[in-house]
Amino acid sequence: MTLNWLDLAVMAVYLIGITAFGIIVGYRRNSSAQQYFLASRSLNWFTVGAAVFTSNISTLHLVGLAAGGAKDGLVIGNFEWMASFTLILLALIFAPFYIRSGVQTLPEFMERRYGPSARTFLAVIGLLGALLVHIGISLFAAAKLFESFLGLPMFPIIVTLSLFTVVYTALGGLRAVVLTESIQVCLLLGGAILITTLGIQALPGIGVHDVAAFREAASPERLSMLQPIHDGAGNLNGFSWLAVLLGYPILGIWYWCADQTHVQRVLGARDLRAGQNGALFAGFLKITPVFLMVLPGIIGFVLWRHGAFQLPVVAGTSQPDFNAMLPALINHLVPVGVRGLLAACMAAALMSCMAAALNSCATLVSLDIVRRIRPETSERKLVRIGRIATGVIMLLAMAWSTQGDQFGTIFEAINKIPMTFAPAVTTVFLLGILWPRGNNQGAMATLFIGTAIGLAYFIIDLPSVGRGLLGLAPAEAFGGLISDPHYGVGIPFMLVGPLLAALCIAIYVGVSLATPPMDPVRVAAVSWDHPLAFLRGPVQGPTDPRIVSGLLFATVALLYIFLH
Secondary structure: OOEEEHHHHHHHHHOOOOOOHHHHHOOOOOOOHHHHHHHHEEHHHHHHHHHHHHHHOOHHHHHHHHHHHHHHHHHHHHHHHHHHHHHHHHHHHHHHHHOOOOOOHHHHHHHHOOHHHHHHHHHHHHHHHHHHHHHHHHHHHHHHHHHHHHHHHHHHHHHHHHHHHHHHHHHHHHHHHHHOOOOOOOHHHHHHHHHHHHHHHHHHHHHOOOOHHHHHHHOOOHHHOOOOOOOOOOOOOOOHHHHHHHOOOOOHHHHHHHHHHHHHHHEOOOOHHHHHHHHHHHHHOOOOHHHHHHHHHHHHHHHHOOOOOOOOOOOOOOOEEEHHHHHHHHHHHHOOOOOHHHHHHHHHHHHHHHHHHHHHHHHHHHHHHHHHHOOOOOOOHHHHHHHHHHHHHHHHHHHHHHHHHHHOOHHHHHHHHHOOOOHHHHHHHHHHHHHOOOOHHHHHHHHHHHHHHHHHHHHHOOOHHHHHHOOOOOOOOOOOOOOOOOOOOOOOOHHHHHHHHHHHHHHHHHHHHHOOOOOHHHHOOOOHHHHHHOOOOOOOOOOOOHHHHHHHHHHHHHHHHHHH
16 A cells, blocks of 8 residues: 555654754753753653653554454553553652652662662663663564555665654754653544544444444453453463553563653653652553553454454464554555554654653763763763764664564563563662662662573563474464463463562562661662651642542542443
8 A cells, every 4th residue: 555645745744843843942052961861850740741651652552552452352451551550659659769869860869779780780771671672662563554554665664763763862852852742642642532433433334333232242351451360271361460460560660660761751850749740640641542542453353353354464374463453454444645644643653752762771871871981071972972872772773673573462572571670670679769678789689680580581482482492383373481371381471570570579688688788878868768658748739749649549440440
């Protein structure tokens, strides 16, 4: 399928316009490090929340959530709603120390809590997380989308989008990134609403006229957020309520509370209240993807099963490629001329996520690596190094993006890759803030041993590795030596996380208790003296973060009751 001139014009206007806007609002010839990396700490709660949300909702989420909805149903939306709970943790438990301490990066905060070795280790983890997940797999998702939806060759479109993103991110810094994200969040949600509406309107054409008929056509279990522990075959359910309850916090605390890409927006807030309520605003926005991104995947599944359109199959198998669900759905529903607008939405998703990750990488390289090695480096040179790092990271991510087919769906990829280091990082951050007795020896033992074991798990569970060891044919369905219930151990990755986290906690506590405690005065400045200390103090009006957190918690809890 080819684009007509109107589609191409819409895409071109958007790409040029958003790049120009980012440069105009963000570029300063002689920017200081704080101006470039933290937007001079001037962001209000709306800008912080919109930026946190769009730095997460990329093309891989648009494609991946639709693919997960088609394959597994609404249960995949737990990754969105559970994020609201972890954003409450960010606002109430982590943000007060991050913002009051005046740090520019999370590794810098870890240096204050533990020491220089923790800062170095976490800077490397932050770079790898951005490179492998936020940028690399996002590019793969975009390739799937534009190749199927627009009929464009993969490489040219990825290079084009990457160049536009690199230009305004490198030149404009965090201010350019967050202000363009405020525009892109509206475009993203508008495009998602359009696809959902058109999908619902198409259902009567296949005989689905009401909710009961839709439930029957999709199968009732696809419309339930909470799944049983075992599936119909008696195997562990990878997205059961137990797996989500135990497994998501391991990923979620790293992703939302300990990852520079997302927390950097909160660090750029003009004050603590703006940072906290910005994180909570992002928590409210995270409610919407279940209805605007997962549900369209289920609608597409119903339409596909009734023959409304065809899906390609996974190479070498007879299995439908659900990663192509969103582009196939758009091709079926959206008229020519409007596709350019949807393509701009997809471009917005990709660019916002990549810009966020690139800016965080530049920050980590300049402030946590270069400035520590050469403290005398001028701020102007630090900004220049950050701009160069942006381009280098982009090139590396483009190379990694070709490996996205190693996973069952894109959404599995973005959650399975971090499981290598998320248990260790989550343990070190969470216990470091809540348990003053934790020390540098415990943190470093946890980071090294926990990450090594996580990496071993990741490699062993790669389908390509398992196929080679077991001699399985490429056409045979296989999830990995750990995950696959037939040829492997049968433990889903969402339940591997809690096992790794339990090991990390044991290492952290054991080593900390076996070694001398840290200076209590130093620790008191970067950790709570009691796990519930954040609830202390008088309530300061309806916008008090504790009140807003309670409202967010109650909203998500009621939605779970409704769609359990």
